[in-house]
Amino acid sequence: xxxxxxxxxxxxxxxxxxxxxxxxxxxxxxxxxxxxxxxxxxxxxxxxxxxxxxxxxxxxxxxxxxxxxxxxxxxxxxxxxxxxxxxxxxxxxxxxxxxxxxxxxxxxxxxxxxxxxxxxxxxxxxxxxxxxxxxxxxxxxxxxxxxxxxxxxxxxxxxxxxxxxxxxxxxxxxxxxxxxxxxxxxxxxxxxxxxxxxxxxxxxxxxxxxxxxxxxxxxxxxxxxxxxxxxxxxxxxxxxxxxxxxxxxxxxxxxxxxxxxxxxxxxxxxxxxxxxxxxxxxxxxxxxxxxxxxxxxxxxxxxxxxxxxxxxxxxxxxxxxxxxxxxxxxxxxxxxxxxxxxxxxxxxxxxxxxxxxxxxxxxxxxxxxxxxxxxxxxxxxxxxxxxxxxxxxxxxxxxxxxxxxxxxxxxxxxxxxxxxx
Numbered sequence: 001x002x003x004x005x006x007x008x009x010x011x012x013x014x015x016x017x018x019x020x021x022x023x024x025x026x027x028x029x030x031x032x033x034x035x036x037x038x039x040x041x042x043x044x045x046x047x048x049x050x051x052x053x054x055x056x057x058x059x060x061x062x063x064x065x066x067x068x069x070x071x072x073x074x075x076x077x078x079x080x081x082x083x084x085x086x087x088x089x090x091x092x093x094x095x096x097x098x099x100x101x102x103x104x105x106x107x108x109x110x111x112x113x114x115x116x117x118x119x120x121x122x123x124x125x126x127x128x129x130x131x132x133x134x135x136x137x138x139x140x141x142x143x144x145x146x147x148x149x150x151x152x153x154x155x156x157x158x159x160x161x162x163x164x165x166x167x168x169x170x171x172x173x174x175x176x177x178x179x180x181x182x183x184x185x186x187x188x189x190x191x192x193x194x195x196x197x198x199x200x201x202x203x204x205x206x207x208x209x210x211x212x213x214x215x216x217x218x219x220x221x222x223x224x225x226x227x228x229x230x231x232x233x234x235x236x237x238x239x240x241x242x243x244x245x246x247x248x249x250x251x252x253x254x255x256x257x258x259x260x261x262x263x264x265x266x267x268x269x270x271x272x273x274x275x276x277x278x279x280x281x282x283x284x285x286x287x288x289x290x291x292x293x294x295x296x297x298x299x300x301x302x303x304x305x306x307x308x309x310x311x312x313x314x315x316x317x318x319x320x321x322x323x324x325x326x327x328x329x330x331x332x333x334x335x336x337x338x339x340x341x342x343x344x345x346x347x348x349x350x351x352x353x354x355x356x357x358x359x360x361x362x363x364x365x366x367x368x369x370x371x372x373x374x375x376x377x378x379x380x381x382x383x384x385x386x387x388x389x390x391x392x393x394x395x396x397x398x399x400x401x402x403x404x405x406x407x408x409x410x411x412x413x414x415x416x417x418x419x420x421x
Contacts, residue, residue: 005029008040069128075406076101080108082403083281085391088114090282090372093335093380096219096242096271096321098155098182100130102138110146112393113385115335117321118142119155119182122170127161132169139177149381151321153180156213158187159204160194167211180217180322183208186230187222188253205230214239219320221271223261224254231257235264240320243312245290246280247273255297258290262308269317270309282372287313291367306363338377339370346370 005028012025014037026040071079076099087095094115099105102118109116120135135154143152154174156162174181185204186192195204205226208214216238223234223241234241243256261268270290272281280286290312291304318326325333341348348365350358378386385392 003029003031004035012037071100073101073104075410077104077108078399078402078406080105081112081394081399084108084112084114084116085394085396085399087281088112088378088380088386088391089375089389090284091337091339091375091378092281092283093337093378094317094321094323094325096182096317098157102135102142102152106142106145106150106152109150112391113149113380113383115149115323115325115380117151117153117180117182119153121157122155122166123157123161124163124166127157129157129161130155132166132173135170136173136177139179143177143179147381151179153182153217156181156183158184158191159199159207160191163198164211167207167213171212174213174217180219181213182219183213183221185220185223186225187248188251189225192225203227203230205233209233209237216240217322219269221273222248222253222256224248224256226257226260231260231264231266234261235266238267240267240269240316242269242271242317242320243290244271244273244278244286245293246286247278249289249293250279251277255293258294259298259303267316267319268312269320270313271317283313284366284371284374287367306367309367310363334379334382336379337375338379339366339374340376341365341370341374343374343376346374 007027007029009024010027012020012022012027014020014022022037022039024040026036026038028035028037080097080099083097084095092114094117095109096117097105098119098121100121102120105116105118109118118138120130120138122132122135123129125131132154135152139152139154142150144150154170154177156167156170170181173179185208192203195202195207199207202210205214205220205223206229208220214220214233214237218237218239219242220234220239221242222244223230226234233239241256241261243258245256248254248256258268270283270286272278272283272286287309291306291309294304295301315326318324323333325335328336341350346365346369348369350361350365352358373389375386376389377384390396
């Protein structure tokens, strides 16, 4: 009897001489040969992979800002459910999320069971994002929600969308609410130039320091283009840095000065940035990218050792967010993941002894050989929220469908608006 396989509703990348792409497409196989390739009727959009070839400034103006301006509470909730569930499935127990519609984000975090430190996308009014007042209202409505798993900090998009008055408003709100700050600093060379031009010849970290925004309860994301003075300021103030190697590489922004930051005593954690500009929230992947890029940049295989990289992704992140978690110790918060290193034939052999050798192997496997598909069970705050790779708080297929539909609608609105401008 002849064998027949039909693949439907697929995006078919042929790699033929014409570099043909069919979407949606149907592929039919008979016996050992491809029998037919044709267009088909069904549609299937995903939120990642839009605007993948744009540098940072153009990406923000043409993709990111228009998309988040189009967020309604319901759209934000769907996006958060999808993002948080994906993060949980790959082993992330806590997110530090700067976005909009924080009521929706807090609700989504509570439903899926993740721990979340949330902040608004605060910018000057002309940029049509969020205000400091929006962030204060979000704090009052959501800080401490979900049995304390949800915290709200102030947020500041970045200095190109701010002025001295806004910086003062954010600082005052931090003090009044006794909360932290999530800010993007020194992500790109154009940002540094913008700061020098608009803030009297001062670089971004210097501006943030003079505005009273640095300190032990501040997480500065990216920090790629730092001067020696800025490294010293981050260390002196106890400001934590979240490096985002994959996103910075994809957007062509450069490589963070991890070695210099660590040497100066800065608490360095690892983040993935938004999944839209990195296409993945898999922290295992991000650990590997971080290590590899440091080794390649400095031409030194001794750098980016698995042990310190693991701590950046766990303990250091918890420290940055003021969480009593990040290690498995008696009395610590029970945020734990169970990993099956046999999953999908990952090459992760472990010697039975000696114990120190097995441990060194395990560190190496987790950073270099593992990925998020190995995560079987996730426990947050002592509750199982992922079992057998299924997020217990949601119907994953329903959320995926809603995400596809929502993204298609947002893109359609963005394109129609561009056509009328």
